[in-house]
Amino acid sequence: MSQPFRVLPRLDDSNRHYWTGGEHGELRILRCDACRTWIHPPAPICPSCRGRALTPEPTSGLGELHTFTVNHQPWxxxxxxxxxxxxxxLPEQEGLRITAGIIGIEPGDVRIGLAVRVVFEQYDDVWLPFFEPADG
Ligand SMILES: [Zn+2]
Structure with a gap:
């Protein structure tokens, strides 16, 4: 038997807001101070205006399932x-999407377009975001 292969994200200054926002129940995404564009995955420069003043802000934590895959390996x-x-x-901006585990629903019941909300599970100093059905 092999051990499950499990990897936690490595925190650095560019992504710490994302992986630790769950401590405060917040899904935090980087946002441009100048043009208000949300930026994910984190980048050092705003792709819209090339601004460098970027500040993490909490999102609503709500979303809609854009696509999904059912995994059979414990990764x-x-x-x-x-x-x-x-x-x-995420409803905050067209094209703003994040990848996360979907919980609280059987894989066979998951459908594209499902309304979801974020929940967090803590592992060491990381709060992994998951999404569950919003009406559950
Ligand atoms: Zn900008």
């Missing part, structure tokens, strides 16, 4: 296979 912390990994579209 994701906190999830026993089979489990669902989703790409969640």
């Amino acid at each position: 994701y912390p906190g999830l026993e296979p089979p489990y669902t990994i989703g790409v969640v579209a």
Whole structure:
């Protein structure tokens, strides 16, 4: 038997806001001070205006499932296979999407367009975001 392969994100100054916002129950995404564009994954320069003044801000924590895949290998912390990994579209901005585990629903019941909300699980100094059905 091999041990489950599980990797936690490595924190640095560019992504710490994202992986620790869950301590305060917040899904935090980098935002441009100048033009207010949300930026994810984190980048040092705003792709819209080339601004460098970027500040993490909390999102609503709500989203809609854009696409998903059902995984049968134990590669994701906190999830026993089979489990669902989703790409969640955030309402804050067109095209703003994050990838996370989908919980609180059987993989066979997951549908594109599902309304979801963020929840967090803590592993060491990381708060992993997951999404569960918003009406659950
Ligand atoms: Zn900008």
